[in-house]
Amino acid sequence: MGFWLPEGGAARWRGGHLYVGEKQAVALVRAQGTPLYAYSARTIRQKYAGYLRAFSGCDALVAFAVKACPNAGVLRTLARLGAGMDVVSGGELGRALAVGVPGERIVYSGVGKMREEIKEALRAGILAFNVESEGELELIAELSGKLHRAARVSFRLNPGVDAGTLKGITTGRHADKFGLTAREVLRLAGRICRMHRNMKLTGLSMHIGSQLTRLAPLGRSLGCLRETAARIYKEHGLMLDFLDAGGGLGVAYRFGERVPSVEDYARTVLQELGPGRAPYPVRIIVEPGRSIAADAGVLLATVLYIKTRGARRFLILDAGMNDLMRPALYGAHHEIVPAHTGRRERMQKFDVVGPLCESTDTFAAGRLLPASLKPGDVVAILSAGAYGASMAGTYNSRQLPREIVI
Numbered sequence: 001m002g003f004w005l006p007e008g009g010a011a012r013w014r015g016g017h018l019y020v021g022e023k024q025a026v027a028l029v030r031a032q033g034t035p036l037y038a039y040s041a042r043t044i045r046q047k048y049a050g051y052l053r054a055f056s057g058c059d060a061l062v063a064f065a066v067k068a069c070p071n072a073g074v075l076r077t078l079a080r081l082g083a084g085m086d087v088v089s090g091g092e093l094g095r096a097l098a099v100g101v102p103g104e105r106i107v108y109s110g111v112g113k114m115r116e117e118i119k120e121a122l123r124a125g126i127l128a129f130n131v132e133s134e135g136e137l138e139l140i141a142e143l144s145g146k147l148h149r150a151a152r153v154s155f156r157l158n159p160g161v162d163a164g165t166l167k168g169i170t171t172g173r174h175a176d177k178f179g180l181t182a183r184e185v186l187r188l189a190g191r192i193c194r195m196h197r198n199m200k201l202t203g204l205s206m207h208i209g210s211q212l213t214r215l216a217p218l219g220r221s222l223g224c225l226r227e228t229a230a231r232i233y234k235e236h237g238l239m240l241d242f243l244d245a246g247g248g249l250g251v252a253y254r255f256g257e258r259v260p261s262v263e264d265y266a267r268t269v270l271q272e273l274g275p276g277r278a279p280y281p282v283r284i285i286v287e288p289g290r291s292i293a294a295d296a297g298v299l300l301a302t303v304l305y306i307k308t309r310g311a312r313r314f315l316i317l318d319a320g321m322n323d324l325m326r327p328a329l330y331g332a333h334h335e336i337v338p339a340h341t342g343r344r345e346r347m348q349k350f351d352v353v354g355p356l357c358e359s360t361d362t363f364a365a366g367r368l369l370p371a372s373l374k375p376g377d378v379v380a381i382l383s384a385g386a387y388g389a390s391m392a393g394t395y396n397s398r399q400l401p402r403e404i405v406i
């Protein structure tokens, strides 16, 4: 057919027609309209099962990073399978609880947790706050005392490692706002025991960035996490319940892009934190988002107009950067395919753009697509299940895109 689709994802070709799961893309659009995010629950289940398999044989919790795809249907699919969740706001916490994830499977990350959010999380009895600053630790201590609720705390370690991913989504360098240095972690571990009897240090966590395509920086960071846990044990006699490796595993956004498999990822995590490596047996938490949701979803859009200027041909879609920000925000690449393609299509280069009043509202420049495309035709922007709808906004007073889980 000529158009590449992500392997093992929700999108597939059948007789020249694009399908999302078992549904023909054009039929979905007829019923729902566009812009439309369509997710396959089956793909979500398969990706989650892949993580469980890769970590089978050890005590592990797969906590889906809600920020990647907070769609209720997607979250419910994962909740039913027993997934944990990583949340970064009261809104995400509410979504996780609403689909039935018990508090003891929820970890709460983020540098700017607010008073009310912390209270909600304490009431929900979450597994741990991934604490990112001393001020946050003090506020949690104060509120856990006031509410008479136990606060389980994990320090988010900033290992000072460059994950080598897109600048906007690298989070583990000392210059980044995230986490605490190993020295700070050790100092606060000493303080925490004296702070409040309701507080308990239960873990160490980290997250060095997203869309990781190399595992070496992850391995180095995990080594630092393990050594910090060993020092906490040595210096303070504290044994942690878990070590949390964060998320980050990348996906192939285009043909030929090489990313580590979930098995390779798990091997790296277990080599550093698994039995015999950690200072004592400890539960492992991972927080995947993108690698579960990205290939499970596509963004369907309708061609509004085709406009030619000199050698340039603009394909103007009804989806814009407000619906999918990644290309405008990071210069990220997404494959774009027609919902139907014939055998011997003549191809032409298009600049694929949205309707918003900014030149950054461009999904792709010079992209080869069938010359026969015309207004009313449907195209799919692939690998859009993660950080797609979740980052959508209403700029230009547009509506939020619709979403459907198949």
Ligand SMILES: Cc1ncc(COP(=O)(O)O)c(C=O)c1O
Binding pocket: 065, 067, 068, 086, 109, 110, 207, 209, 210, 211, 212, 246, 247, 248, 249, 287, 288, 289, 290, 291, 386
């Ligand atoms: C703390 C934390 N955990 C997990 C994730 C999920 O990362 P990914 O979607 O790359 O797996 C993120 C995303 O940036 C994050 O900030």
